[in-house]
Amino acid sequence: MKKKVALVTGSAGFIGSNLVDYLLSKNFHVIGVDNFRTGKKRFIKDQINNKNFLFKKLDLTEKKKFMSLSKYNIDIVFHMAANADVSKGHLNPLTDLKFNTIMTSNVLEYIRQKKIKEIVFCSTGSVYGETKTIPTPENDKFPIQTSMYGASKLACEGLIQAYSEAYNIKSYIFRFVSILGQRYTHGHVVDFYNKLLKNKKKLNILGDGRQKKSYLHVDDCIHAILKAIYSNNRKKINIYNLGLDETITVKESAKTICEYLKLNPKFVYSGGKRGWIGDVPLIKLSTKKIRKIGWVPKNSIKKSIIDTLDYLKNNK
Numbered sequence: 001m002k003k004k005v006a007l008v009t010g011s012a013g014f015i016g017s018n019l020v021d022y023l024l025s026k027n028f029h030v031i032g033v034d035n036f037r038t039g040k041k042r043f044i045k046d047q048i049n050n051k052n053f054l055f056k057k058l059d060l061t062e063k064k065k066f067m068s069l070s071k072y073n074i075d076i077v078f079h080m081a082a083n084a085d086v087s088k089g090h091l092n093p094l095t096d097l098k099f100n101t102i103m104t105s106n107v108l109e110y111i112r113q114k115k116i117k118e119i120v121f122c123s124t125g126s127v128y129g130e131t132k133t134i135p136t137p138e139n140d141k142f143p144i145q146t147s148m149y150g151a152s153k154l155a156c157e158g159l160i161q162a163y164s165e166a167y168n169i170k171s172y173i174f175r176f177v178s179i180l181g182q183r184y185t186h187g188h189v190v191d192f193y194n195k196l197l198k199n200k201k202k203l204n205i206l207g208d209g210r211q212k213k214s215y216l217h218v219d220d221c222i223h224a225i226l227k228a229i230y231s232n233n234r235k236k237i238n239i240y241n242l243g244l245d246e247t248i249t250v251k252e253s254a255k256t257i258c259e260y261l262k263l264n265p266k267f268v269y270s271g272g273k274r275g276w277i278g279d280v281p282l283i284k285l286s287t288k289k290i291r292k293i294g295w296v297p298k299n300s301i302k303k304s305i306i307d308t309l310d311y312l313k314n315n316k
């Protein structure tokens with residue numbers, strides 16, 4: 001059988017590099033693209049030796065260079081490249097526009113010109129802003145945006161849907177909660193871990209520690225994406241939430257990390273319901289839709305935190 005050719009943007013990133021591993025194990029031919037803005041060379045150092053993996057260092061905001069990938073016959077694009085840091089959007093509002101919306105527009109133009117038939121896009125639960133509908137379903141009423149990141153991702157979703165309709169491209173949009181697991185590089189677990197290594201007696205926590213969040217293991221996230229693609233769904237545009245039914249408060253999460261490190265620091269809260277401008281104090285997505293097609297997550301939030309800590313400990 002002919003190997004499927006997948007283009008993975010952001011292939012040296014946390015989720016992208018895990019996806020590359022998975023696709024290679026499933027007999028895909030993978031073309032990876034990254035400019036190492038936040039990605040790491042070490043995340044793809046083993047894959048580079050795989051004859052089914054081709055890596056191109058490219059900046060996806062530079063449209064002309066991107067078009068140089070034209071000689072490959074790509075079946076599906078997994079667009080993982082982004083500015084994935086939700087917390088700093090207000091410090092430079094153009095960052096999310098450039099690295100999420102404009103970059104996605106470039107990817108879509110590439111797909112249109114190359115007549116590629118499928119796109120997978122990583123969106124975020126942040127697009128629901130501070131919705132009152134908990135757990136939040138995919139068809140929640142049109143939300144008010146509270147972060148540059150969420151707003152830029154929602155704009156990407158809009159562009160993808162319009163391209164799907166106009167050019168008959170099948171699209172899969174996944175709205176994730178925060179992801180944990182091997183090769184994790186950004187988010188509260190690594191922040192708390194690093195702070196505790198520096199100061200064992202005190203841990204500064206943003207907000208009042210009562211923010212409730214849901215987290216998902218990167219393995220469960222990737223299995224969900226592949227499950228959806230292979231579900232024989234005939235719809236042109238497919239939107240799925242990805243998360244767990246359970247939540248954890250930031251304080252509980254900090255306690256889990258302290259137990260793991262066998263530390264008992266004083267927690268010092270910066271105060272307020274939100275950790276930063278645009279932080280959502282309660283995130284819990286409804287995952288009925290993805291579960292209906294047979295996806296079952298394997299890892300609890302605690303297990304995902306512990307796996308992440310094991311990874312951080314063993315990969316200094």
Ligand SMILES: NC(=O)c1ccc[n+]([C@@H]2O[C@H](COP(=O)([O-])OP(=O)(O)OC[C@H]3O[C@@H](n4cnc5c(N)ncnc54)[C@H](O)[C@@H]3O)[C@@H](O)[C@H]2O)c1
Nearest residue numbers: 010012013014015035037038039060081082084122178179
């Ligand atoms: N990690 C999470 O908790 C989470 C949650 C929701 C959604 N997402 C989304 O999932 C996707 C992957 O996130 P991640 O956590 O792996 O982030 P990441 O920062 O580890 O990966 C993003 C990758 O994109 C690359 N990149 C950025 N700008 C680029 C450019 N101009 N040209 C080429 N490459 C570029 C980076 O170098 C990096 O390797 C992103 O779209 C992110 O928004 C992540």
